[in-house]
Amino acid sequence: MKSTLENLRVVLVATRNPLNIGAAARAASNFGITHMRVVNPYEPAFREARSAVGAADLLSRADQFDDVGSAVADCKLVIGTTVAKRRDLQHHIYSLDVKGRTIKQQLQDGPVALLFGSERYGLSNDEMSHCHWLMRIPTREAHGSMNLGQAVAVCLYELVRGAKVKPESIVLPKKESVRKKDKIADSAEVERLTQILLQVLRDSEYIKPRAVASEEKLRRLLRRMKLIANDADVLVGMMRQVAWKLHENEKPKSEKAPKPE
């Protein structure tokens, strides 16, 4: 029987402690999660967690990725978890308890990624830039940072709570797939747009060649738009043409350079 939780991707980013990986997997299994992803884990920890007695079946099937971008490529909504006190964050931050319903709705439409950062540093700015928004568990400020496994458990509980039918027996009518036109762009599509626009802006000297902050800013800006898949495609096509034109225009200049002699 299918639950909408099948669309949830629990993504552990740069986790270092095998006990935490195991604990997160156990919580995920408790709540009926079927997809777990691991980004750039500390290798020995991941191996150890996988081979631990009682490691959830889930963990053995977990997919491993090199970076957040590829781990969330198929997701339409990417949410980062944070304790939100480290720095000025550029994203909107919502409390878990006010966003549960929104996430549940999105889960009916397609894959949603829920990111958990490293035990020590949480998610980096670059990792966060792949997120549509951030979420925090309503812990007290003086002691906000939760144990990873507990944080995973609490977030998943919020997604399960209130369901009339509890995990295992949840069956939701399969939604007639939304018109293709209205389909929200997934992360890979938005990332394609990000990259081509980035190139155009560099070629136009709007941003410097290796300005990481600008890239992150742009990534966040484009994710705020909630682009429709079709529109994202069209915009990519537009920017490709602009990029081509910028290069084509430049050619005469460089061809001209040798001419003067």
Added chain:
Amino acid sequence: MKSTLENLRVVLVATRNPLNIGAAARAASNFGITHMRVVNPYEPAFREARSAVGAADLLSRADQFDDVGSAVADCKLVIGTTVAKRRDLQHHIYSLDVKGRTIKQQLQDGPVALLFGSERYGLSNDEMSHCHWLMRIPTREAHGSMNLGQAVAVCLYELVRGAKVKPESIVLPKKESVRKKDKIADSAEVERLTQILLQVLRDSEYIKPRAVASEEKLRRLLRRMKLIANDADVLVGMMRQVAWKLHENEKPKSEKAPKPE
């Protein structure tokens, strides 16, 4: 501000693993619990947990009891947690998510105890007999048993969630800036973006000079985005720069044009 959570007594019964005692204390501290009680713990485990680096202040102040009866003596409501599959239970069992409100109401009236049994056996029949009713976390049946620290975290989260005043007022990004950031771009702003993008696309030969249909398409596309005012501004700036660059690149060409004569 006083939270009604001051009336909650988190009671660990016959816990054996020091890591679990520590994890439960950490979760309790995260959610602003002020009273923790320990019944008949495995002594060395309790000592170890108490002396662990980073053990919550809460744990050092935890009261120790010999039996459940004395641990809950001052409580008006005693709730046992269970995975509820071991045997014929005599109590009513409710799912955590349907009982959160009831517990919160009771917390306004006086002390409420929340009991967590041993890792291996849960609460014994005798221990349960002190409870008014039992509660279970809505985990899936095939893998219902949660890690102790995670179970504590989830239960406490349920009691905190939805509170208008979060534990120790959570700091969210300044309202002022959120409001400004949040403002949806008005039509004039989106039209400015439409016009500059239109110019860029014409200069790049993506659309023909007077293609009205394309202009309308573009206008609709940009309006589907529900742009935030700030983002619209940024995009206009980007496209202005691109437009400038397209012209700058072109100059040599047009300067070249008259030369042939």
